[in-house]
Amino acid sequence: MREDAGVTDEVDERVTTPLVDEAVKKAAVCWVSVGGGPAYALWCLPADGALLVVTGPGEQSAPGLADTEAADVTLRGDHGGRIVTWPARVTRLRPGTEEWETAAPLVAAKRLNAHGPAADLVARWVAEGCAVNRLAPAGTPVAGTGLPAESLAESPREAPVVRATRRPFRLHKVRRR
Template sequence: MSEEVGERIATPLVDEAVKKAAVAWVSVAGGPAYALWCLPLDGALLVVTGPGEQSAPGLADADAAEVTLRGDHGGRIVTWPARVTRLRPGTEEWAAAAPLVAAKRLNAPGPVSDLMGRWAAADCALNRLTPAGAPVAGADLPAESLAEQPRAATVVRATRTPFRLHKVRRR
């Protein structure tokens, strides 16, 4: 009986966190969590990955993932298991979801129809992440820090000395 009560209490937490989500940390098969922009729709999160989009190794072919949602100040709100469903071009689900996701995509090159066409033609995946179990909440969260060293990235640059327009005189 206590499990049933706990799930009823946790479900509104997941529902409310999903409604307000713009970024989700998604981990596949116990791997590292990747921060992905997402769009909440009907109690689930929609995520696009692939060439020219965000990277989430293994998500396109996964059946399950773990999703962590955080608040405005970076603190974890809830972590929950998700069922991953890939939406395929040409299906009703794709026709309903892809225009919504494409319209919310920041800095999209070209109109929504071109972006959707690129997603369909390229090896991009539009995935629906649906809650699929009891969330980890409250006392079940780890007490220790889960901070990790940043992953190596090609975008890291060396810090340069600031440019000076004129010579600074000391008195």
């Protein structure tokens, strides 16, 4: 904010490009990396040029995201491939604040497979300590030829949701010869 001759101008601290703006508007999934660690695929909701992400008990897992101030966000394009990676300023929205009262019901209403009404979901987030994080562009994005040429594919990481594969069900007894 600066003051010149009694006139106050708000300075927008958000760093963005048309590519980042368009990718954020269309985002439903983003890949978030905290502190140079592995990227986690998270569902997100675009809001005011930023992404809103919910993490915590009973929601998606993104270790370290709720406690950090910066992360790297990767978004895909219409073809399904990576089109831009940008540094993000992470802000955790706190229950009881005006930002929470505005954003949490919007995110809850868009939450897929939620049980019960959005108000109950928001109340559960507060009770269980879930984090609603705002990821806003905060640096120079990497796009086009700046992106890695290799695939960056990785083996699946261990997760609590992975189950052992069961043996196939056989309707009839199989005779051995």
